[in-house]
Amino acid sequence: xxxxxxxxxxxxxxxxxxxxxxxxxxxxxxxxxxxxxxxxxxxxxxxxxxxxxxxxxxxxxxxxxxxxxxxxxxxxxxxxxxxxxxxxxxxxxxxxxxxxxxxxxxxxxxxxxxxxxxxxxxxxxxxxxxxxxxxxxxxxxxxxxxxxxxxxxxxxxxxxxxxxxxxxxxxxxxxxxxxxxxxxxxxxxxxxxxxxxxxxxxxxxxxxxxxxxxxxxxxxxxxxxxxxxxxxxxxxxxxxxxxxxxxxxx
Amino acid sequence: xxxxxxxxxxxxxxxxxxxxxxxxxxxxxxxxxxxxxxxxxxxxxxxxxxxxxxxxxxxxxxxxxxxxxxxxxxxxxxxxxxxxxxxxxxxxxxxxxxxxxxxxxxxxxxxxxxxxxxxxxxxxxxxxxxxxxxxxxxxxxxxxxxxxxxxxxxxxxxxxxxxxxxxxxxxxxxxxxxxxxxxxxxxxxxxxxxxxxxxxxxxxxxxxxxxxxxxxxxxxxxxxxxxxxxxxxxxxxxxxxxxxxxxxxxxxxxxxxxxx
Numbered sequence: 001x002x003x004x005x006x007x008x009x010x011x012x013x014x015x016x017x018x019x020x021x022x023x024x025x026x027x028x029x030x031x032x033x034x035x036x037x038x039x040x041x042x043x044x045x046x047x048x049x050x051x052x053x054x055x056x057x058x059x060x061x062x063x064x065x066x067x068x069x070x071x072x073x074x075x076x077x078x079x080x081x082x083x084x085x086x087x088x089x090x091x092x093x094x095x096x097x098x099x100x101x102x103x104x105x106x107x108x109x110x111x112x113x114x115x116x117x118x119x120x121x122x123x124x125x126x127x128x129x130x131x132x133x134x135x136x137x138x139x140x141x142x143x144x145x146x147x148x149x150x151x152x153x154x155x156x157x158x159x160x161x162x163x164x165x166x167x168x169x170x171x172x173x174x175x176x177x178x179x180x181x182x183x184x185x186x187x188x189x190x191x192x193x194x195x196x197x198x199x200x201x202x203x204x205x206x207x208x209x210x211x212x213x214x215x216x217x218x219x220x221x222x223x224x225x226x227x228x229x230x231x232x233x234x235x236x237x238x239x240x241x242x243x244x245x246x247x248x249x250x
Numbered sequence: 251x252x253x254x255x256x257x258x259x260x261x262x263x264x265x266x267x268x269x270x271x272x273x274x275x276x277x278x279x280x281x282x283x284x285x286x287x288x289x290x291x292x293x294x295x296x297x298x299x300x301x302x303x304x305x306x307x308x309x310x311x312x313x314x315x316x317x318x319x320x321x322x323x324x325x326x327x328x329x330x331x332x333x334x335x336x337x338x339x340x341x342x343x344x345x346x347x348x349x350x351x352x353x354x355x356x357x358x359x360x361x362x363x364x365x366x367x368x369x370x371x372x373x374x375x376x377x378x379x380x381x382x383x384x385x386x387x388x389x390x391x392x393x394x395x396x397x398x399x400x401x402x403x404x405x406x407x408x409x410x411x412x413x414x415x416x417x418x419x420x421x422x423x424x425x426x427x428x429x430x431x432x433x434x435x436x437x438x439x440x441x442x443x444x445x446x447x448x449x450x451x452x453x454x455x456x457x458x459x460x461x462x463x464x465x466x467x468x469x470x471x472x473x474x475x476x477x478x479x480x481x482x483x484x485x486x487x488x489x490x491x492x493x494x495x496x497x498x499x500x501x502x503x504x505x506x507x508x509x510x
């Protein structure tokens with residue numbers, strides 16, 4: 001049902017777009033019509049798909065590394081009290097520093113290639129993942145902690161069998177935010193310095209007044225981001241449902 | 251009918267000695283002494299906030315020593331560590347595990363030692379069968395009723411096979427009929443264990459307890475103890491129960507002004 005609604009909304013927007021262009025007769029170098037953009041998408045498809053693949057790789061690598069780092073930090077925060085006081089300021093810094101401002105430095109240090117964009121994506125998603133997962137781990141019910149202690153449970157086994165699974169709904173919220181924001185990191189990285197990717201293609205096309213190509217790249221990026229989000233959301237919901245955790249607080 | 255220390259203390263009794271506790275800058279217990287009888291149902295009765303839960307946690311070894319003074323030991327001077335199992339109002343079932351795996355959770359959480367061998371699967375299945383859960387072994391907790399979930403929690407507690415069972419208001423979230431059934435079932439299965447239960451419900455105490463200890467705040471210094479002559483489970487129409495109910499209610503109301 002929801003996928004049908006998405007398609008209807010998408011078509012509605014396209015039609016609205018088309019008629020706005022028709023009625024206001026905006027020059028095509030400001031806003032090309034949807035048909036012109038679709039035509040460009042078709043004609044330049046090999047170029048577009050190659051750049052899209054590059055951006056997708058950045059996003060997925062950034063997402064994976066950011067998730068691993070975030071989960072690792074959350075587990076450290078939740079289990080090692082002495083480290084908590086040292087790690088918390090690091091977390092606050094990564095969150096309060098405008099990550100975009102770091103993009104030029106990352107490009108300077110890591111070069112024009114993949115690593116600087118992956119690093120941008122990692123920096124953007126690291127905090128939401130850590131915060132969400134840590135929050136979940138901290139909320140292990142008091143009664144459960146008492147029960148484990150009375151049972152003489154080993155802290156590691158308790159973490160693996162009770163605390164982590166109970167924190168999964170919170171981690172899932174973090175992952176949803178992460179997959180929605182990871183593309184921002186990748187694109188900003190490409191804008192600052194790159195020779196590949198959809199962000200680079202958009203800047204390049206803009207410089208040459210190829211506005212239809214710019215919009216084609218943008219549409220492809222939007223499609224990619226929405227697909228990534230919906231897929232992740234679907235998989236997470238299935239996992240939580242399978243574990244009967246779907247009606248617990250997220 | 252009532253009075254303190256009416257029975258000679260036995261070796262296995264739990265003795266709370268000179269117990270003082272300050273919680274969030276408020277003195278909760280001061281030089282408090284209590285003898286909990288082994289092999290009997292000891293019910294700690296008190297109004298909310300009087301400190302029943304803190305006392306139970308202290309017995310369970312869940313409070314770190316600097317936060318309280320005094321000692322909680324067996325009468326023969328042995329410690330309670332590893333002798334206790336714990337059951338709460340929340341059934342604490344893990345939603346992703348089947349009923350059978352839930353009652354076997356200790357096998358996952360504790361490394362097997364000589365003192366605590368692994369729980370055998372057959373034992374767990376037999377017990378669940380007796381508790382009327384034989385058909386639900388592979389079901390997940392969210393498909394069960396509140397009563398069935400609490401019976402599962404009871405099975406988990408029993409399978410720990412420890413001599414002391416602490417009950418932290420285990421029936422207070424159940425509806426009246428289920429509560430009554432669970433009280434009977436729990437009493438039957440915990441009959442020869444040393445049970446310490448906390449409750450704020452005088453009727454529940456009168457139904458199940460061999461010994462009732464009324465805790466009266468704001469600073470608990472001693473407990474008024476009652477030991478009804480008849481043995482549990484008592485019928486609530488029993489004249490002794492009706493008489494004692496009035497006594498307990500008036501005892502509990504005494505602390506009304508002090509609490510606020």
